[in-house]
Amino acid sequence: MGTWRVVDLFSGGGGMSYGFHAHPGFEVVGAADAQLGKPSSPRGSLGCNLTYAANIGVMPVEVDLARVDAHLLPDALGLAAPVDVLAACPPCTGFTRTNANNHLVDDARNVLVRRVAEFASALQPRVIVMENARELLRGNFVHHFAALADDLTEQGYAVHASTHVLTRFGLPQIRERAIVIAVRDGLPLRTLDELWAGRAVSPDALTVRRAIGHLxxxxxxxxxxxxxxxxxxxxxxxxxxxxxxxxxxxxxxxxxxxxxxxxxxxxxxxxxxxxxxxxxxxxxxxxxxxxxxxxxxxxxxxxxxxxxxxxxxxxxxxxxSLREMAILNGFPSSYRFGRVGLANRYRHVGDAVPPLVSYQLAAVVSWVLSGVRPALADAILPGTHLRADDLVDAAGERAAA
Incomplete structure (x- = not known):
């Protein structure tokens, strides 16, 4: 394996980036987020870039990804295209079923999904990963994802999208999400399901007690x-x-x-x-x-x-507590949150891709780029509640990874 370059857009508090940052095959070289607490809030109010920088070692560029010219973005990030991996997780607020209005009104932020194809054109990544609410693929406004998939296909990407309850991958929380992986240049398309084939997590490793009972x-x-x-x-x-x-x-x-x-x-x-x-x-x-x-x-x-x-x-x-919420959302217990208001730090957790899962996505992307299948035990993020001996086979027996 080499060191593959990763850019993270809509980077938030670093949940997606941390999985790649913690993996030895990747280097996060750029990130961008407008730090919006709510649509009515001024840019920068969320303060998530401080949390991101404290853990990834890169300060994201504060930029409105709804407005920026995509082909000027590499310069804004101080990068030269191409990069190896583009992580792009637009806001899920306009899709999620927790807001009943989302079944009726197409939120203006949903157009950011299709913008990812423009960023891909500018940065020329070999692999793209995205995580979002389940309704990205199943809701009333799936045309946004359909348009993104069409645009990426025209650029030469093969696109795979699926929904998962993330307890499948060891998260001690009922969290159903859409995960998208796209590859180009004839690279093999690999998925989390393939990484986990024939393996599962022991139910006793998925409990609140196991995750935070020691605090x-x-x-x-x-x-x-x-x-x-x-x-x-x-x-x-x-x-x-x-x-x-x-x-x-x-x-x-x-x-x-x-x-x-x-x-x-x-x-x-x-x-x-x-x-x-x-x-x-x-x-x-x-x-x-x-x-x-x-x-x-x-x-x-x-x-x-x-x-x-x-x-x-x-x-x-x-x-x-903030720490308990973070652990339940797959953050390692050492993760540090920027010194912003406590309410915003909770939002950094609630908005995040669980790092426990993004580390597994990094393992899948390393498989795509290297051709070497990782051992599942090596795809368990250190510092989280999950351990290699929590893996079981199809019969529920403890299994070597």
């Missing part, structure tokens, strides 16, 4: 003196604190409050409206606790509040 306890609003990223925000109100304290440990949710009339005082107005409608199924995870012996629920961008999902600790009355 020290915290109160809300506290931080671990030994790890400033093992920190959790203080509840905004005594009512929220009391509501979480009333919810049963180890997988309970707000719906458990309905069983005891004395606990109804903790119901929010929105909860009471759902009860009146008899519509309890649309928001089952709000104010929910993680369950020790199961994977975590999907960690979304707005994971910084217990009301936004099953984000309360299994038995401590607080939000899962």
């Amino acid at each position: 020290p306890g915290l109160r809300d609003g506290a931080a671990d003196p030994a790890d400033p990223d093992h920190a959790t925000p203080r509840f905004a109100s005594a009512a929220t604190r009391a509501r979480i304290a009333a919810i049963p440990h180890d997988g309970g949710s707000w719906r458990d409050l309905l069983a005891d009339e004395s606990l109804h005082v903790h119901l929010t107005p929105a909860m009471r409206t759902l009860v009146r409608r008899g519509d309890l199924g649309n928001h089952p995870d709000a104010y929910g606790r993680a369950k020790w012996d199961a994977p975590a629920a999907t960690i979304k961008r707005e994971c910084t509040h217990v009301g936004n999902g099953r984000y309360a600790h299994p038995d401590q009355d607080r939000l899962l």
